Amino acid sequence: MQEFAAALPQAKAKLNLPFAWPAVLNLGHLNPIPPKYRPSRKSRMRLQKIKSNSGPQAADDVTRMQTSFNVLDSLTALRNRRWRVYDLQYLVLFGYTIFSLSILPPAPLIKTGALVATSILLLMPITGQFFVPSMPIWTYLLYFFSSRFIAPEYRPHIWVKVLPALENVLYGANLSNILSAHTHAVLDVLAWIPYGIGHFALPAVCSALIFLFAAPGTTPVFARAFGYMCMLGVTIQLIFPCTPPWYEKAHGLEPAHYGMGGSPAGLARVDALLGVDMYTTSFSTAPLPFGAFPSLHSGNAVLEALFMQYCFPRFRTYFMIYVAWIWWATMYLNHHYAIDLVGGALISAVTYYIARVKWLPRPQVDKSTRWEYEYVEYGDRPRTLDEEYGYGYSNSYGLGLMGRRGSSDEWTLGSSSSFESLSRGDTSGSASSTPGILSPTTPDDDFRHTIMNLTPQGDMWSPERVRLESELSEVVVVR
Numbered sequence: 001m002q003e004f005a006a007a008l009p010q011a012k013a014k015l016n017l018p019f020a021w022p023a024v025l026n027l028g029h030l031n032p033i034p035p036k037y038r039p040s041r042k043s044r045m046r047l048q049k050i051k052s053n054s055g056p057q058a059a060d061d062v063t064r065m066q067t068s069f070n071v072l073d074s075l076t077a078l079r080n081r082r083w084r085v086y087d088l089q090y091l092v093l094f095g096y097t098i099f100s101l102s103i104l105p106p107a108p109l110i111k112t113g114a115l116v117a118t119s120i121l122l123l124m125p126i127t128g129q130f131f132v133p134s135m136p137i138w139t140y141l142l143y144f145f146s147s148r149f150i151a152p153e154y155r156p157h158i159w160v161k162v163l164p165a166l167e168n169v170l171y172g173a174n175l176s177n178i179l180s181a182h183t184h185a186v187l188d189v190l191a192w193i194p195y196g197i198g199h200f201a202l203p204a205v206c207s208a209l210i211f212l213f214a215a216p217g218t219t220p221v222f223a224r225a226f227g228y229m230c231m232l233g234v235t236i237q238l239i240f241p242c243t244p245p246w247y248e249k250a251h252g253l254e255p256a257h258y259g260m261g262g263s264p265a266g267l268a269r270v271d272a273l274l275g276v277d278m279y280t281t282s283f284s285t286a287p288l289p290f291g292a293f294p295s296l297h298s299g300n301a302v303l304e305a306l307f308m309q310y311c312f313p314r315f316r317t318y319f320m321i322y323v324a325w326i327w328w329a330t331m332y333l334n335h336h337y338a339i340d341l342v343g344g345a346l347i348s349a350v351t352y353y354i355a356r357v358k359w360l361p362r363p364q365v366d367k368s369t370r371w372e373y374e375y376v377e378y379g380d381r382p383r384t385l386d387e388e389y390g391y392g393y394s395n396s397y398g399l400g401l402m403g404r405r406g407s408s409d410e411w412t413l414g415s416s417s418s419f420e421s422l423s424r425g426d427t428s429g430s431a432s433s434t435p436g437i438l439s440p441t442t443p444d445d446d447f448r449h450t451i452m453n454l455t456p457q458g459d460m461w462s463p464e465r466v467r468l469e470s471e472l473s474e475v476v477v478v479r
Contacts, residue, residue, distance in 0.1 A: 062216045062217075062373055062374065062375060062376055063216050063370050063371050063373060065129065066125035066126050066128070066129045067125075067126055068124075068125040068126060069124050069125070069126055070124075070125070071120070071123040071124055073125050074122075074123040074124070074125055074128055075123065089136075089224075090135075093135055093136060093139045096139050096142075096143050096231065097139055097142065099143075100139075100142045100143050100146040100147075101142075101146075103146055103147075103149045103150055104146050104149055105149065118131075118138075122135075132220075133219070133220030133221075133223045133224055134220075134223040134224075134227065135227070136223070136224050136226070136227020136228045136230075136231060137203075137223055137226060137227035137230070138227075139227065139231065140227050140230040140231045140234065143231060143234055144230075144234050144287055144288070145287055146287075147234065147238060147287050147288060148287035148288075150238070152257075152258040152259065155238075155241070155258055156238075156239060156240070156241060157241075158241045158242070158243065158255070158256040158257065158258070158290050159240070159241065159242045159243070160242075160243045160247070160248075160253050160254070160255060160256055161253055162242055163242050163243070163244075163292060163293060163337045163339055163340065164248060164253070164337070166337075166339045167337050167338060167339055170338075170339060171338060174245070174248075174337070175331055175337070175338045176245040176331040176332075176334055176336065176337050176338065177245060177248075177249070177334075179328065179331045179332045180245070180266060180331065180332050180333070180334045183266070183269065183332075185269075185273055187332065188266065188269045188270055188273060189270070189273070190329070191266065191328070191329035191332045191333050192267065192270045192329075192333075193329075194301075194322065194325050194326040194329050195267075195297060195326060195329040195330060195333055195335070196267060196270065196278075196279060198301075198322070198326065199297050199300060199301070199326070202300075202301075202304055203226060203300065203304065206222070206304045206307065206308060207219055207222060207223065209308070209311075209312075210222055210307065210308075210311055211370065212369060212370060213311070213312070213368065213369055213370065214311035214312075214361075214363060214370065215311075215361035215362065215363050215364065215367070215370065215373055215376050216361065216370050216373055216376055217361045217376055217378070218307075218311060218360065218361050218363075221355050221359050221360050221361070222307050222355075224355070225303060225307070225351045225352060225354075225355045226300070226303060228351060229299055229300075229303055229347055229348050229351040230296060230299070230300070232347055232351075233294050233296045233299055233344065233347060234288070234291070234296075236293070236294060236343075236347075237288050237290075237291030237292075237293070237294075238288070238291075240293060241288075241290040241291065242290060242291075242292040242293045243256050243290055243292060244265075244290070244292040244334070244335055244336060244337070244340075245265075245292075245331075245334045245335070245336065245337055246263045246265035246334045246335065247263075247290075249334065250263065256290060260289065261284045261285065261289065262283050262284050262285065262286040262289030263283060263284065263289075264279040264280045264282075264283040264284065265283075265333055265334040265335055266332060266333030266334050266335070267279035267280070267283060267333055268280055292336060292337065292340050293337075293339065293340045293343050294340055294343030294344040294346075294347055295330060295335075295336040295340040295341050295343065295344040296344060297326060297330050297335070297336065297341075297344070298323075298326070298327060298330065298336070298340065298341040298342075298343075298344030298345050298348075299344030299345065299347055299348040300344075300348070301322065301323050301326045301327075302323055302344065302345045302348040302349065303348035303351060303352055304319075305319035305320065305322060305323050306348070306349065306352040307352065310356065310360070310363070311363055327341050356379075356380050357379060357380050358378075358379055359378060359379065360378070360379065360380065361376040361377065361378055362376070362377045362378070362379075362380070
């Protein structure tokens, strides 16, 4: 209790008001933390342990990147980590990886070498900060390309008539056949740009833009959402295989069987136009030729658009145009039905919503690049009473920061930005450098400006001003 009492004055500081006022009006000390919300002995000991383990480097800003090549640093962090239910994701990824490797052709030396190299990349801090958050993406790629080796006797029935029937029921016509009925070289090129280039290049482009100009910690959330959405899409395609529109054009509604090759469909015209074999061979030997539903071209585009409009809302219209563009290209090239596009959009929208509510850092409109951020807030949830008044010494009545981010979360986020909530070492009273207060974009700044503008500056004893000032004096800052 003595240690906690000694630390309490440093952790609690009143906001600097734009004017002086008598001490008799300072009523903040009359509003202590209710007993039921006071920190327990266990929570205080855990806070002290986190601070002692974080070390002097934890006082760095939230944009600090790891530069160490020492694998022992990561092993030490893993040993001291407080494991949570959320960490079960790594068991899921491990299961997908083992399954993918088990169905690949026997190559023990290559598989062992790949696992060793992957472990080193994950454990070295300088590379782990990028590869740990992107583990779902690499797992998805391995899972997708190895799925071709699943034995036919273990595969389900291929559905040929389901998607065309749903297309006619929902839209009254086969939109893909209508859009692909009339082709032209110019239209081929316009469709090739988003479908054949943008689909493969934009995930990296979006990741780079988000990393440079969005709030720190946004890129790891985007990478995980992208990877898990794709893994879910491939799993649905394996469980519910359906033929795409090009199969209907080539074979009608005849039953399909495993072993049949895929088709580049409209992309064959692009190969002929460019004089290359860029898509004919790759799509003819695709791992999932009957993975029409859901469309990952649609899912990827919608997820990218949702994350980009969240980070750069001024360009929301352009992101929507791109989604419409790739939807048209997908049907024009005869690769997906409209129902496939809707299915891909739905799983990406659900993935984005979960990521935004729980883990996505909130952007601050006055920041242009990641290096301008001094603190970040996570999630998109209503503020609770403890967050309103800023008491930060317990999980239930302290902004929830003790349970959301700590030094042990660096392995999860893959970035040192996870230290900002608990282990910042500065003692200044600056609100901009304090991670516990709300973002400048939240209504609390409007409350402060209301005090300044409600009455004349010299009218210190205005009843309305005194009331507002007494409320503001109750706000404290979390260290």
